[in-house]
Amino acid sequence: MKDEAQVIVIGAGPVGQSAALLLARWGIQVLVLDQRPGRARGGSKSICQQRDVLDIWAAAGAGKVAEEGLAWTTARTYHRDRELFSWTFEREGPLPACVNISQSRTEQILDEAIAAQPLIEVRWEHEVTGLTQDATGVTVRCGQRLLRAPYVLACAGARAQALRGALGVAFTGETYEDQFLICDIKADLPGWENERRFYFDPIWNPGRQVLIHPCPGGTYRIDWQIAPDFIPADADIARKIRQVVGDRPYELLWHSTYRFHSRVASRMRVGRVLLAGDCAHLVAPFGARGLNSGVPDAENAAWKLAFVLNGWAGEELLESYHAERHAAALENLEVTTATMRFLAPASVEERMRRRAALEGGRVAEVDSGRFAEPFWYADSPLTTPEPSRPFLGRPPKGALCPPAPGVILPDVLVPGGRLRQFTRDGFLVLLGDMCDSSLFVQVLGKVMRAPLAVRGLAEMDGTGSLAERLGAGPDEAWLIRPDSHIAAIIPHAGPEPVAAAMSRAIGGSPDM
The missing domain is CATH 3.50.50.60 (FAD/NAD(P)-binding domain)
Structure with missing residues (x-):
């Protein structure tokens, strides 16, 4: 350097x-x-x-x-040997959900x-x-x-x-008492290649959980919840793997134990x-x-x-x-x-609630984990709120947040690539058909020193269908940050309110 x-x-x-x-x-x-x-x-x-x-x-x-990476699509959750429920990712754009x-x-x-x-x-x-x-x-x-x-x-x-x-x-918080044994194995497990499987209280790990993930190259990741004082020997590991894969051949690639914090x-x-x-x-x-x-x-x-x-x-x-x-x-x-309170109940009442949910098949009460999702910056000082497009709160499990200020921009295919690929080089202003792009370029270029692009929604895909897919109105302006989050959605948009939102989005005063 x-x-x-x-x-x-x-x-x-x-x-x-x-x-x-x-x-x-x-x-x-x-x-x-x-x-x-x-x-x-x-x-x-x-x-x-x-x-x-x-x-x-x-x-x-x-x-x-x-x-x-291996793109798995289905997550199955079991209680002992009975499937409680399964869910699949909501598809958005060309990238796999996971x-x-x-x-x-x-x-x-x-x-x-x-x-x-x-x-x-x-x-x-x-x-x-x-x-x-x-x-x-x-x-x-x-x-x-x-x-x-x-x-x-x-x-x-x-x-x-x-x-x-x-x-x-x-750096306050807590450390969970139970340990977890983690193993990478290579095995042929037909039907498991594209599914994540989560087992509550299986007969081969009574009272605790097992999580199985498929990985590339015919490999699998297995997580066992184990007792705090259990020190697994090689024979214990082999026995646990056999209980999952049966008499199929397998190769143990790596193993470790850890605690969660x-x-x-x-x-x-x-x-x-x-x-x-x-x-x-x-x-x-x-x-x-x-x-x-x-x-x-x-x-x-x-x-x-x-x-x-x-x-x-x-x-x-x-x-x-x-x-x-x-x-x-x-x-x-x-x-x-x-999730951890459901997986490792800390009180008699929590254990009873968990048992009732699992044995009674009360699916809505069963928590095997909510998959990662992009956070919503609805309350950020950089976000300009719009009452007609409020953030609706944490979406249902597996669903996407409807577009709103603070929410990440949906990623859809447009000519030349994915929509988000056009947001990474600076701020992006997306305009409805009724907005005059040349006027916005003239005004915004005077107040923004950072890289800035102004594009019509119809121009982005040549058909006008992008506005429909986003739910954008013909007189709206959408201000998109360099991390693809929506900084503002402005109805009846003119350059001045967009410039004010832009000033807010880079940490300045919204008053121009």
């Missing part, structure tokens, strides 16, 4: 890798530091990658994750993209031992070495106690330092809300840091990172805590 880094990213896991790629996409020079000697291989770890995260990775140059792929392969793909990006430098064996801030930047201490950058993005993982402590950030940082921005991923929040994995929340952290931080560093917005924009992503973390905590 010829010049001094503009952002130091601490941690070279998938969140740190994503952040580096997304910052470099905005022309920002990035230095990535990691305390490990190099990339560790092996183990599936975080496997479920949600559609909107695949979209982010595609924009970052890592579209191979979606291409190589793919399963090992974290180690995801990291390889992200590393390949980083290697092709001259604005990123990765330094292994750089343990961060201290941080100090002043009015112009952050000094990062790695032993005797001092490094400096205007901003730091901490993606240092769950064990970053010293870093959080140095920033005065609390539910914790959220008290602050995700401290001055010039932003916290992202497991460094900022830990949740139980049922619903795959860990990495699928960490990558949106990285995207949210990246475009805002880039706007500030490029002089397109004031530093006050960075406070919205905490406002938006901390709210997302609390939403994930609420959802996963409810």
Whole structure:
């Protein structure tokens, strides 16, 4: 790296890798530091990658994750040997709703993209031992070495106690008592190749749960909930696998045990330092809300840091990172805590309610996890509310949020690609047929220094059907952020109210 880094990213896991790629996409020079000697291989770890995260990775140059991942479609939930219910993902656009792929392969793909990006430098064996801030930047201490950058993005993982402590950030929450045994196996399991299976109280793990996920190449990930004091020996693992696969041949590829934590940082921005991923929040994995929340952290931080560093917005924009992503973390905590209370009841009353729900087939009360979804920034200081299009609250399980200010833009096919691909290079204004595009370009170009595109909805697809698919009115203007979230939907739109919404969306006053 010829010049001094503009952002130091601490941690070279998938969140740190994503952040580096997304910052470099905005022309920002990035230095990535990691305390490990190099990339560790092996183990599936975080496997479920949600559609909107695949979209982010595609924009970052890592579209191979979606291409190589196994796109499963159906989730089945059982009580013992009886199926309680199943559900399928709601289809939206060309990307699969979810793919399963090992974290180690995801990291390889992200590393390949980083290697092709001259604005990123990765330094292994750089343990961060201290941080100090002043009015112009952050000094990062790695032993005797001092490094400096205007901003730091901490993606240092769950064990970053010293870093959080140095920033005065609390990380309160709880640790669940039960352990979980996780195994990767290779086996031929006909009919299971595209289904996630969740078992409550199976005869081969009485009183606890088992989760089975298909992965690429005929491999499967199996999670057993096990007792807090159980130490599985090789014979125990073999017996447990046999109880799932029967007498079929199988190969054990990897195994580990762990406990779940539910914790959220008290602050995700401290001055010039932003916290992202497991460094900022830990949740139980049922619903795959860990990495699928960490990558949106990285995207949210990246475009805002880039706007500030490029002089397109004031530093006050960075406070919205905490406002938006901390709210997302609390939403994930609420959802996963409810799931864990059902999976591991803490009281007699909770155990009785769970038993009644499972044995009585009361499907609405059974909670095996709500799958990850993009958070809605309806209450963000960057969002301009519109009473005629209110956010309707958390959607039903498996459903999509109707378009509204704060909600992510639906991803649909248009000539030249997916709709969201046209949002990644700056702000995008989408106009109905009754709006004069030339007038908007003339006015908005004077008030926005950041990259800006103004497009007619009919122009986007050449038929006018895009407006119908979005539910956009002919006199409406839609302001779309660089992370594809809708900042404003303005009826009877003129350039001035759109300019005011644009000012709000980059952290300024809505009064022009």
